[in-house]
Amino acid sequence: MLRSVSLPIATDQPSGPDDWRWQLRHRISGLAELESLLPLTADERAGLAAAPDHFRVGITPYYFSLVDRNHAACPVRMQVIPRGGELVIEPGEMLDPLGEDAHRPVSAIFHRYPDRCLLLALDRCAIYCRHCNRRRLVGQQESSITRSDLDQAIDYIRRTPAIRDVLISGGDPLTLSTDRLEEIIAAVRAISHVEIIRIGTRVPVVLPMRIDDDLTAMLRRYHPLYINTHFNHPKELTPIARAACERLANAGIPLGNQTVLLRGVNSSARVLRKLFTELLRCRVRPYYLFQGDVAEGTGHLRTSVETGVEMMQQLRGHISGLAVPHLVIDTPGGMGKVNIGPDYVVSRGPDKWVLRNYEGQLVDYPQPAASDPTCAYDEVYFGAGNDATAS
Ligand SMILES: *Cc1c(COP(=O)(O)O)cnc(C)c1O
Numbered sequence: 008m009l010r011s012v013s014l015p016i017a018t019d020q021p022s023g024p025d026d027w028r029w030q031l032r033h034r035i036s037g038l039a040e041l042e043s044l045l046p047l048t049a050d051e052r053a054g055l056a057a058a059p060d061h062f063r064v065g066i067t068p069y070y071f072s073l074v075d076r077n078h079a080a081c082p083v084r085m086q087v088i089p090r091g092g093e094l095v096i097e098p099g100e101m102l103d104p105l106g107e108d109a110h111r112p113v114s115a116i117f118h119r120y121p122d123r124c125l126l127l128a129l130d131r132c133a134i135y136c137r138h139c140n141r142r143r144l145v146g147q148q149e150s151s152i153t154r155s156d157l158d159q160a161i162d163y164i165r166r167t168p169a170i171r172d173v174l175i176s177g178g179d180p181l182t183l184s185t186d187r188l189e190e191i192i193a194a195v196r197a198i199s200h201v202e203i204i205r206i207g208t209r210v211p212v213v214l215p216m217r218i219d220d221d222l223t224a225m226l227r228r229y230h231p232l233y234i235n236t237h238f239n240h241p242k243e244l245t246p247i248a249r250a251a252c253e254r255l256a257n258a259g260i261p262l263g264n265q266t267v268l269l270r271g272v273n274s275s276a277r278v279l280r281k282l283f284t285e286l287l288r289c290r291v292r293p294y295y296l297f298q299g300d301v302a303e304g305t306g307h308l309r310t311s312v313e314t315g316v317e318m319m320q321q322l323r324g325h326i327s328g329l330a331v332p333h334l335v336i337d338t339p340g341g342m343g344k345v346n347i348g349p350d351y352v353v354s355r356g357p358d359k360w361v362l363r364n365y366e367g368q369l370v371d372y373p374q375p376a377a378s379d380p381t382c383a384y385d386e387v388y389f390g391a392g393n394d395a396t397a398s
Pocket residue numbers: 117118119120123124125174344
């Protein structure tokens with residue numbers, strides 16, 4: 008048999024929709040390209056025409072395949088195709104809604120809370136979400152994070168012993184090559200006072216083929232390592248996205264989810280119930296439900312606080328407690344996260360509190376006669392007069 012001359016095909020570089028790098032290279036952006044792919048509404052056309060001046064557009068072909076071409080209200084579509092509302096800056100909206108730049112000791116660290124900090128590993132994402140609160144930083148060429156920024160960040164963590172928890176964020180850290188990501192994780196892990204590492208990523212949602220065996224094998228070497236992802240709608244829980252979560256969970260990585268409450272996307276109790284219960288089936292624990300941050304040009308996607316509270320009312324008690332996230336407002340200007348929710352306390356007295364259960368029934372909680380909460384063994388366990396370790 009005549010053997011054909013071997014062709015110069017790089018077999019170690021799969022190239023096609025199953026390859027995450029292919030997905031990133033073939034991202035969909037811009038008015039002309041989208042116009043050729045689906046019938047756009049006038050509102051979307053207005054948003055897309057202006058987008059280049061405001062916030063980048065970029066959609067992986069995989070995530071785009073979830074877009075309903077026939078309905079502008081498709082929850083996937085609304086997260087990635089800009090609308091005219093992005094051009095409107097509502098009162099109180101800010102470029103830096105979380106006041107992050109005020110808690111930025113070095114350029115790649117936000118240190119807002121005493122024992123944990125956020126490390127900006129890069130400023131690129133797999134897709135660009137229309138509700139992004141860090142739009143001033145991500146996808147903008149000028150602000151790119153350099154290797155020296157990262158060295159300074161690692162150095163900052165090293166000389167700040169109060170930091171026990173490092174959240175690697177960005178941008179999306181899982182869009183880095185496995186080697187590059189490992190360099191960062193290994194540098195953080197080498198710092199003895201860092202107890203846990205967390206990664207914040209939307210990759211399981213928008214680029215699930217990235218979660219391959221190579222990546223999970225690397226991540227599992229750096230335990231305790233947690234991942235928080237960002238599903239906003241049950242439509243995003245495709246078989247491949249579920250498989251990505253499965254693979255991470257099988258690597259022993261506890262998974263959490265942060266949902267942003269988005270008007271018309273997931274501001275519906277039945278959508279959230281479905282999302283949160285399905286996440287549990289994928290071993291992802293709903294962690295936070297965020298009220299929309301006051302980022303410029305996101306007013307059309309935010310709900311009232313009452314809507315958030317109403318959603319919680321319809322979750323708590325009705326579905327597994329494990330499926331119920333904390334509703335949080337990350338307060339404007341860097342004042343930190345505040346938990347909010349329905350008020351289940353009707354009255355509080357020294358003898359009893361009157362509570363309202365999830366079905367609206369009133370019930371008394373009788374208070375005990377003695378109330379000193381001191382744990383006498385604390386001094387033995389922690390050592391006398393050593394309150395610092397306990398706090
Ligand atoms: C949200 C956030 C954290 C983490 O907060 P947790 O409540 O511990 O999840 C840490 N740093 C910054 C700057 C944050 O915004």
